[in-house]
Amino acid sequence: MKTALTAVSAPATFDAEAFERFLESRTEPAWVTERRREAFAEYLAHLAVPDPAEEYRRVELRFLRPEKFAIAESGTAPEEFVGGMTDAAGFGGRAVHADGAASHVELSDEAKQAGVVFGCLSDLVNTHGDLLEPYLMTKGVSAEADRFAAWHGAFWTGGTVLYVPRNVSLKQPLHSLIGLSGEGKCDLSHTLVILEDGANAALLEETASLGDGAGLHVGAVELFVGDGANLRYAQLQNWNTNTLHFAHQCGRVGRDGLLQWTVGGLGAKLAHVHQDVMLDGRGARGEVNGVTFSTGRQNLSYYTQQAHNAPDTDSDLLYKTVLRDKSKVVWRGMIRVEEIAQRTDGYQRCDSLMLSADARSDSIPGLEIEADDVRCTHGATTGRVDQEQLFYCRSRGLMESEAMHMIVAGFFEQVLDRVNVEPVRRALAAATERKLGIGD
Structure with a gap:
């Protein structure tokens, strides 16, 4: 061979x-x-x-x-x-x-x-x-x-x-x-x-x-x-x-x-x-945070797996995705629980915010559970910018581009709030602001 x-x-x-x-x-x-x-x-x-x-x-x-x-x-x-x-x-x-x-x-x-x-x-x-x-x-x-x-x-x-x-x-x-x-x-x-x-x-x-x-x-x-x-x-x-x-x-x-x-x-x-x-x-914990922002014709793909191989383990995954222009983002997530991993607590979620009618988001959560004493949940959402939010920002004197930037920054904030190391949080926030076209 x-x-x-x-x-x-x-x-x-x-x-x-x-x-x-x-x-x-x-x-x-x-x-x-x-x-x-x-x-x-x-x-x-x-x-x-x-x-x-x-x-x-x-x-x-x-x-x-x-x-x-x-x-x-x-x-x-x-x-x-x-x-x-x-x-x-x-x-x-x-x-x-x-x-x-x-x-x-x-x-x-x-x-x-x-x-x-x-x-x-x-x-x-x-x-x-x-x-x-x-x-x-x-x-x-x-x-x-x-x-x-x-x-x-x-x-x-x-x-x-x-x-x-x-x-x-x-x-x-x-x-x-x-x-x-x-x-x-x-x-x-x-x-x-x-x-x-x-x-x-x-x-x-x-x-x-x-x-x-x-x-x-x-x-x-x-x-x-x-x-x-x-x-x-x-x-x-x-x-x-x-x-x-x-x-x-x-x-x-x-x-x-x-x-x-x-x-x-x-x-x-x-x-x-x-x-x-x-x-x-036993007792191991995993927290996974994701921030993705695709523009132009970018094609970004993520395959995530949370594998529970021991009892009393916890996992928590949250991805936030923003898409613009003709870009595409794929997220496929899996929570895998082995038979020995009783009392597992697993969670995964991916939220996508569409800024363009030509962008595409594929979110595919999944579960594979062999144990019988677990709590595992998953979900995915995809939607456009709330027009009421946009109207509210415009009524306060913001241009449409400025309002969109503010809404996107707020969308990412839920993930950034989970990062408890201040220099890392600052770096992630600055990078997303540059992608938005604001900040330094």
Whole structure:
């Protein structure tokens, strides 16, 4: 079976020859190289299957031409991206990744002394391999999932690592930026966050493009929350509208742990995110917040799963989506309850606000329940701006565009109110205001 895979053709910039050249350019431990080879075999196997997985049926994959993109040989200087980043005030550390190669890392002395590890994955697999090996694409995102996960597993180029030791609490959130510099660049960065038992941390991660050139991101996020630990993670996807964005993301939560996961989807021409929240320990909790705003001909897609794998677990998902022009947003959510997960409390909801008759929103909630002592609810709403609200604002002297901006900002406020880390909340609010055409 394995020998047959070598006969499958792959896009020119990601074929077997390119893969070998890529491996030769890396300086990595043997276990990393072996995992890359296994992932590349999976990538070829998935390419041999003509139809994508069910979750991609509503994604416009015709836009994807892998042969038009290549991994940058050297990264753009991180300083090029600093001007477009969130204000540093309130953060206890920062990492900048450019084109998957160059990185700039800052971390407070207090965090370093407590044993916190924060930096670039490409560097840390060499210096902290014993720490990362048990987690990197073994317990969260799997290269066997589909062609995008396998593609990432074979060619990942760097990304953010955060490790917080047992019972260590970071007083300030950390910030990470992943940047693409120009036309034809491909980024395959990987985010890996590990919180040991009783640890506490917050991380805001942003993406940014230099200019309007077409780019490609095939990424992964793995979040591991130990027993009694608390992680607040926010990802603000803000690529330019010529970039294609694909990501597999997985969070696993131990006993009495809490994962608050906030997603901001504002950029990209085409985006598909597979997001899993796995509640593995008794009493684990997961809160998922989503803010998406599509304009023009953007096509944004999200597949979310709340998996209850232990008793007495709680999950709460709220997505708020605004659509304008001829854009399209797809959200498909699933609450999965295993037979052992009695006394589960699961909730999911997606609300869509339509600002144009030509926009389209597909919201598909779902339940798969094997236990018999649960409370699981789901729902989705889609509607236009209330004309009475618009009239009220106009009667108070606001122009129609100003009134629409105010109504949209209020629509998002319910999600932003759930974000209890002030620097992260400010960053999300500022990004949505810029999308609305107001603010700085």
